[in-house]
Structure formats: structure tokens, C-alpha cells
Amino acid sequence: xxxxxxxIRNVSHRFGQQAxxxxxxxxxxxxxxxxxxGPSGSGKTTLLSILGGFVTPSEGKVxxxxxxxxxxxxxxxxxxxxxxDYALFPHMSVGSNVGFGLRMQGVDGATRTxxxxxxxxxxxxxxxxxxxxxxxxxxxxxxVALARALVIEPAVLLLxxxxxxxxxxxxxxxxxxxxxxxxxxxxAFVHVTHDQEEAMALAGHCVVMNDGRIEDxxxxxxxxxxxxTRFSATFxxxxxxxxxxxxxxxxGSVTIATPAGAISLPxxxxxxxxxxxxxxxxxxxxxxxEGHVSLGAAKVSDVVFQGSFKRVLATSAFDPALQxxxxxxxxxxVRPGDTVAVSCKAADIILLAN
Amino acid sequence: xxAIVRTAAWLYAIAIYGFIFLPVIVLVLFSLQATSxxxxxxTGPSLRWYQAVLSDTRxxxxxxxxxxxxxxxxAASVTLGFLSAWGFARFTLPGSALLRGLITLPLTVSxxxxxxxLLVLFNWAGVPKSLxxxxxGHVVINLPLCFAVIYSQMGDHQINIERAARDLGAPEWxxxxxxxxxxxxxxxxxxxFLSMTFSWDEFVISFLLTRFDTTLPVEIWxxxxxxxxxxxxxxxxxxxxxxxxxxxxxxxxxxxxxxx
Numbered sequence: 336x337x338x339x340x341x342x343i344r345n346v347s348h349r350f351g352q353q354a355x356x357x358x359x360x361x362x363x364x365x366x367x368x369x370x371x372x373g374p375s376g377s378g379k380t381t382l383l384s385i386l387g388g389f390v391t392p393s394e395g396k397v398x399x400x401x402x403x404x405x406x407x408x409x410x411x412x413x414x415x416x417x418x419x420d421y422a423l424f425p426h427m428s429v430g431s432n433v434g435f436g437l438r439m440q441g442v443d444g445a446t447r448t449x450x451x452x453x454x455x456x457x458x459x460x461x462x463x464x465x466x467x468x469x470x471x472x473x474x475x476x477x478x479v480a481l482a483r484a485l486v487i488e489p490a491v492l493l494l495x496x497x498x499x500x501x502x503x504x505x506x507x508x509x510x511x512x513x514x515x516x517x518x519x520x521x522x523a524f525v526h527v528t529h530d531q532e533e534a535m536a537l538a539g540h541c542v543v544m545n546d547g548r549i550e551d552x553x554x555x556x557x558x559x560x561x562x563x564t565r566f567s568a569t570f571x572x573x574x575x576x577x578x579x580x581x582x583x584x585x586x587g588s589v590t591i592a593t594p595a596g597a598i599s600l601p602x603x604x605x606x607x608x609x610x611x612x613x614x615x616x617x618x619x620x621x622x623x624x625e626g627h628v629s630l631g632a633a634k635v636s637d638v639v640f641q642g643s644f645k646r647v648l649a650t651s652a653f654d655p656a657l658q659x660x661x662x663x664x665x666x667x668x669v670r671p672g673d674t675v676a677v678s679c680k681a682a683d684i685i686l687l688a689n
Numbered sequence: 690x691x692a693i694v695r696t697a698a699w700l701y702a703i704a705i706y707g708f709i710f711l712p713v714i715v716l717v718l719f720s721l722q723a724t725s726x727x728x729x730x731x732t733g734p735s736l737r738w739y740q741a742v743l744s745d746t747r748x749x750x751x752x753x754x755x756x757x758x759x760x761x762x763x764a765a766s767v768t769l770g771f772l773s774a775w776g777f778a779r780f781t782l783p784g785s786a787l788l789r790g791l792i793t794l795p796l797t798v799s800x801x802x803x804x805x806x807l808l809v810l811f812n813w814a815g816v817p818k819s820l821x822x823x824x825x826g827h828v829v830i831n832l833p834l835c836f837a838v839i840y841s842q843m844g845d846h847q848i849n850i851e852r853a854a855r856d857l858g859a860p861e862w863x864x865x866x867x868x869x870x871x872x873x874x875x876x877x878x879x880x881x882f883l884s885m886t887f888s889w890d891e892f893v894i895s896f897l898l899t900r901f902d903t904t905l906p907v908e909i910w911x912x913x914x915x916x917x918x919x920x921x922x923x924x925x926x927x928x929x930x931x932x933x934x935x936x937x938x939x940x941x942x943x944x945x946x947x948x949x
Contacts, residue, residue, distance in 0.1 A: 389852060409856040416856050422849035426871040439858035487857065 339398075340365045340523050341386065341491055346395030348381055355381045356392070357547040363491065363525060364540070368517050370555075371527045372534040372571065373544035379527045380495060382544070386525060387416045387493050400490055410439075413490035417497050421480040423468040429455070429479050430464040436487035454486040455479070457516065474505045481513075485520060494526040498533060510536050531571050535559065543567040559615075565687045568613040574685075575619060575659045577612040577630075581605065589686070594654030595630040595677075602686040611687040618683035619661035621647065621669060627678035633659050635673045640665070649675065713929060720922035727919045738923040748924055751908035755889060758820055758904055762827035763884035767877055769828070770835025775869060778843040779851070789840075793833045803829055804897040811898070818900040826894035831887055835880035842876035878942035886935040890928070 341363035348356040356378045363369050371379040384390040385397060388409035396405045404412045415436070424432050431438075433451040442450070455461050458478035468476055477497060484492055497513070498506040514537055517524045528534055534541050535555045543551040543558060543566070551558050551567035562568035565576060579593035581604045590599045591610060604610055620627060633649035644662050647669055651657035659677050663669055719727035723735035742748050776782070777789055795803060807826050816822055847869070854868045870877065892906040899907060905928060912921050 387856065389856075409852070410858045410860065414856075416853070418849045418853060420846070420849055422853035424850060424854070424868060424872070426874070435854070435859075436857035439863065483853075483857070 339363065340367075340400060341525075342398040342401075343382075343386070344396045344398070346382070346385060346392045346397065348378075348385065348390065348392045348394075355547050356385075359395075359547070359549055361542060361549065361552070363523055365523055366521050367523050368514070368537055368539040369523070369525045370534040370538035370541050371525065371544055372529070372531060372538075372541060374529055374570070376546075377544040378547040379529075379544045383416075383493050383495055383525065383527050386491065387414050388412050389416075414493055415484035415487060415489040416493040416495060417477075417480045417484050419496045419499055421468075421476045423476055423479055423483070425468055427468075428464070429460070429466050429468065429471070432468065432479055433483045433486055435483065440487065450486055451482075454482040457485070457519065458482045459512075473501055474509060477501065477509060478512075481516065485516075485522065489522060491523045491525060494524060496527055496529070498528070498530075506530075506533070513537060534571070541571070543571055545570070561685060562613065562687065565611045565613070568611075568685060568687060573616055573660050574613040575616070575657075575661075577614075577657065579610055579612060581608045581610055591686075594657050595651055596653070598628055598630075598681075598684065600628075600681045600684050600686065604686065604688075608688075613685040613687055614679050614683060615685075616646070616660045616662040618679050619659060620678050621649075621661055621663055621667070621675045622678075623676050624678050626680075628681050628684065630659070630677040630679065632674055633677050635669055635671050635675060638663075638669055638671055645669070649677065651677075716922050717926045717929070719919055720926045722919040722922070725919070727917055727922050738919040739927075741920050742923045742927065745920075748905070748908055748912075751903055751905045752927075754820055754902055755905040758824045758827060758895075759885045759888040762824040762888050763831060763881050765824075765828045766831035766835045766884045767839075767881045770832050770880055771839050771870070771873070771877055773832075774836050774840035774843055775865070777840060779848070792836055795829055796833045796837070800830060800891065800893040804894040807894070808897050818898055820899060820902050820904070822898040823895045823904060826898050827884075827888040827891060830891070830894070831884035834887070835884055838880040838883065839873060839876045842873065847872055875942050879939055882935050882939035882942065886932055886939065889931060889935065 339362040341361075343359060343361040346356055346359045347354065359378070359382060361382075371382060373379045381390060385392050388404070388407055391406045396403055398404065399413060409416075424435065427435070430448065430451050433454050434447040437447045437450060452461065452464060455464060458481050460475060460478050460482065463471060463475065463479070468479065471479065481497075498509050501509060510533055513524070513526075526537060538555045541552065541555040541558050542549055545566045551563040551571075555571075558567060558571050562571060562574075568574040569576065577593040577595060577598075579591040579598070581589055582592050582597065583590040584604055584606045587601055587603060588599060589602050589604050590597055591612065593612065598612065619630075623629075630651075632652040634652065635647060635649045637648040639646040642665070644665055645667055647659075647661045647663050647667075649659040649661065651659065652674070661677070669675065718731060720738055721733035721735060723732040723737065773792060777785060782788065804826060807822070807829065811818070811822050850872065851864060851868060854864045859867065890906065891904075892910065895904040895907050896910065905924070909921060909924055909928070912918070912924070
């Protein structure tokens with residue numbers, strides 16, 4: 336039908352009484368790096384298991400390369416999974432681990448060894464061929480798992496929180512390597528994580544999931560700049576959220592009554608509808624500015640110095656429930672207890688359906 | 690005061706170990722007796738009774754029978770025990786807890802009851818008394834043991850290893866042969882050697898279920914009926930030595946578990 340590599344259509348899944356996926360549809364393009372981002376319990380890992388064939392969905396279909404793979408077992412589908420705990424075979428050498436998939440395909444020993452060495456070289460572990468998994472560090476085991484999954488040239492490589500067990504520094508380093516490896520091999524990667532920084536750094540296509548649904552998807556820049564829902568505005572980076580009611584809507588412009596006053600901005604919504612407005616921290620301006628929308632005065636509750644900037648939390652003078660999160664320059668002299676005017680450009684306000 | 694407590698503790702320890710090992714020591718010592726009665730004074734050492742044992746074809750063939758029954762019944766027990774442990778650990782079965790309880794139940798039933806039950810059953814089914822019948826009896830007592838040992842070592846951390854193997858294209862039988870069995874090897878060997886030990890020493894079931902060809906413990910029983918004799922001591926010492934070797938193998942395989 337289409338040129339999509341993977342086509343997930345209206346997939347729902349229940350574990351007993353609990354619905355973990357609710358009518359999810361997603362397409363994955365060849366050579367893409369897709370991130371499934373969401374909190375625990377959002378259904379992202381279940382979706383990955385359905386892609387890998389470990390779980391058969393209660394409803395819906397999964398097409399891979401145009402073929403219906405919904406109930407094809409893992410062994411027979413063109414996907415391989417890199418497990419969170421790596422799942423290396425402890426009794427086999429690293430070389431045999433990497434060559435296992437080829438062995439199952441009936442590839443002869445010499446070719447197997449050559450290909451396994453090649454795959455290990457790709458992940459920078461050529462020297463580990465004869466070692467046992469327990470002789471390697473966490474990061475190295477991770478790479479072996481990657482090589483083992485890549486050597487059989489899957490159409491889609493599935494990664495289940497692959498960096499979750501590594502410490503922060505190693506995680507950032509592996510992140511860069513994963514991206515480089517994906518570029519080199521050109522295989523489509525689908526990577527599950529709850530770390531939004533990891534998502535922004537790696538994703539070509541970012542899929543934000545919550546409560547069994549896809550909340551938002553697209554290039555990470557786009558998801559960040561124009562989140563589709565309140566959830567994705569707060570999960571993918573931080574936002575100040577103003578709840579309000581549409582009082583007037585005409586000619587592509589709406590006026591919304593919020594706790595910080597009436598705000599007019601371009602957009603469309605039905606009058607009387609409950610909506611939410613989101614503003615990214617870097618777009619909030621502390622102090623009056625020409626041509627900006629005023630969001631009223633706020634009392635600074637906390638200032639956190641973060642090196643290149645200061646993260647400022649302030650409570651609105653109009654409504655104590657309204658919390659502003661702003662990013663001020665490192666040189667800003669703002670202190671907790673100060674009262675400041677808060678404003679932003681109308682164009683930087685994101686209108687969200689509530 | 691402290692010296693008295695220390696001395697008492699030592700005496701206590703010596704008494705306990707003496708109580709446990711003195712019979713064995715006496716048995717082994719008098720197997721080396723040079724004269725015809727295994728009673729003090731000790732007249733050895735001499736290997737004449739060991740020579741007598743090894744030239745007695747009834748005893749040597751019983752020894753071979755015992756080894757055969759032990760090896761084959763243990764192999765069957767460990768295979769069946771492993772497969773059932775894997776099934777219970779990896780698949781959700783209806784009434785799983787109940788079935789698991791049932792499979793380990795024979796551990797609590799006395800060998801005499803199991804032996805009599807099998808005797809009645811085999812009689813009814815027309816299976817003649819034989820080494821095969823005794824071997825089946827040993828599988829009945831050792832399968833629950835192998836199951837319990839292997840099931841206890843089958844953790845969740847191996848689930849992803851098996852998933853990974855399936856994911857890479859392994860059919861179930863290759864998965865079992867190339868992944869699960871090697872990963873579980875310590876528990877499997879432990880189950881095997883433990884079964885060997887029990888089968889090797891087992892008397893009641895073998896006594897009830899064999900007739901002409903029989904196992905070593907039964908043959909020793911026959912020998913004992915004609916009175917004490919250093920020859921019985923010698924063959925007893927041999928049985929003991931083999932048991933020790935098996936137990937050492939069991940300990941080694943269970944304790945020498947590789948870090949994951």
C-alpha cells in the first residue's frame with residue numbers, strides 16, 4: 336500500500352482487564368530513528384514487544400515490509416531486539432554470541448566468524464571476540480548485544496531502554512555512538528526510553544506516549560516547539576501551563592480568559608471551550624518588554640543556578656496555582672522573594688486542546 | 690573456667706563426629722582385617738577381602754548393575770525433571786501450583802510405600818521383576834528431587850536470554866539444547882549426581898522390584914544373611930567410597946556456579 340517499512344494499524348492491547356494500548360497507529364520509515372518516549376505505564380514497552388513479536392495485540396494489525404506480521408513469532412519476523420539487560424548468552428564467547436543468529440540461519444562457520452568480527456568492529460569491540468560476557472563492562476555488553484542484533488541485518492532494530500542500566504556519562508557517550516552506528520548501517524531503529532533528553536538527542540521521529548495512547552509525534556524540534564497536547568508540553572521539556580476558557584474566536588484569532596488575564600493570540604478554537612496555553616521557559620521574559628503579552632506579576636519562589644542559565648520558579652500574584660518556569664541568563668540578579676513582571680511574545684504561546 | 694568451656698566444646702564436637710563417623714570408620718577398618726572375623730583385635734592391614742569381593746562374580750555383576758541403574762535412572766530423572774521445571778517456570782499452566790506440589794509429593798512418601806505400590810502396579814500390568822522395574826522405581830523417587838533442584842535455580846533473569854535466542858531465530862529444541870541446558874548446567878549436574886547418590890544406595894525399592902539380576906545393596910543384604918564377614922565390610926567400603934565421590938561431584942557442580 337505505502338512505502339512505509341512498518342505500519343501499525345489501530346493496535347489495542349489488554350493485560351487482563353487493564354488496557355495498556357488504546358487504538359495506536361504508527362508508521363515507521365526505512366532508515367529512520369524512532370523514539371518511543373513516555374513515562375512508565377504509558378504502553379511504550381508493550382508497543383515494542385508487539386513490534387518484536389513477543390506480544391500478540393488484542394486488536395489491530397502490524398505490517399512489516401507490507402506483510403501482515405501480527406502473529407508471526409519473533410524468530411520469523413525481520414526484527415531483532417536489544418534487551419534492557421542485554422540478555423547475552425553467558426556460556427558462549429562474545430564471538431559466538433554475535434554469531435548465534437547466523438548459526439540459526441545455517442550460515443557456515445567461516446562466514447559466521449567473519450561477519451561476527453565485522454559486527455564487533457562496527458561497535459568498536461573487535462578485540463573482545465574470544466572473551467566471555469562476564470569479562471566485559473556494562474557498556475561493552477551493551478555493544479555486544481547491539482552487534483548480535485545487527486549482524487543478521489534486520490529490517491527493524493528494536494531497543495528496549497538500552498541505556499537505562501548505564502551511568503549518566505556512559506549513557507551520553509553510548510547515545511552518540513548509537514546515532515553514529517544507526518547512520519552507518521542505515522537500519523531503522525525503534526528505541527524506547529523515558530529520558531526526554533535521550534529522545535531529543537537521538538530521535539529522527541519522536542513519538543510521545545501516555546496512558547496507552549500516542550499523544551504527539553514528529554521531529555523532536557517540532558514536538559518541542561509545537562507540542563500537540565498538554566502532556567507532551569510538560570513531558571518533552573518543561574512548560575508553564577495556563578488553563579483558560581475561550582471567550583472570543585474570529586478570523587483566525589482567539590481570546591482566552593486565563594488566571595493571568597485575557598490573552599489574544601492567533602489560532603482557532605470554539606468559543607466557550609476549555610483550553611490550555613503553554614509557554615516554554617526560554618520564552619518567558621522576566622520584566623516588562625515592548626510588544627509582549629503581559630502575564631502579570633509573580634513572586635519568585637526559587638532560583639536554581641544551572642551553569643549556563645538560571646532556572647527561575649515564580650508564583651503568579653493572581654493565582655497561587657499558576658506556577659511560572661522561566662530560564663533567565665546566568666547573569667540575572669533575580670532572587671527568591673523578588674516580585675517580577677512576567678511576559679512573553681504572543682507567537683511563543685502554544686495553544687493546546689485541553 | 691574458660692578452659693573448661695573450651696574443653697567441653699571440643700569434647701562435644703568429638704562426640705558428635707564420632708557418633709556420625711565411628712560406624713563408617715569401624716566398617717572401613719575391619720574391611721582391612723587379615724583374619725576371618727570383623728571383630729577386634731585388628732589383624733591387618735590386608736587387602737585379601739577386597740580381592741575376594743572383586744573375584745566374586747555375583748558381587749561384581751551386582752556392582753555393574755547398580756552403576757547401570759544409577760546412571761540410566763538418573764539420566765531419565767534429570768531429563769524429565771528439567772523439562773517439567775522448564776515448563777512450570779516458563780509457561781502459565783492452569784493449576785500450576787497444585788501440579789508443582791503433586792510432582793514433588795513423592796519426596797514425602799516413604800520408599801517402602803513407593804516400592805510396594807510399584808510392585809502391585811507392575812504385577813497387575815504384567816511387568817516382571819527386573820532391573821528395569823527397579824530403575825523405574827528410582828526415577829519415581831529421583832524425578833521430584835531433580836525437579837526441585839532445577840526449578841529452584843530457574844530464575845527470571847534467564848527469560849530474556851531465551852527470548853533473545855528465539856528472536857535470533859532459534860526453534861524451541863535448539864533453544865533448549867544450545868541455551869537453556871548450558872545455562873542451567875550446574876543445576877542439571879547437581880540433580881544428576883544427587884540422583885546417582887540416592888539410586889546407588891537405594892535398597893528397599895530394588896529389593897522389592899528385582900529378582901535374579903539385582904543391585905549391589907540387595908546383593909550385600911544377601912551376603913549379610915550368611916553372617917558377618919570382612920567381605921561385607923570391604924564391599925560396604927566400596928559402596929561408601931563411590932557415594933563420597935558422587936557427593937563431591939554434586940557439591941562441586943552446585944557450588945561452582947559462574948557469576949552471570
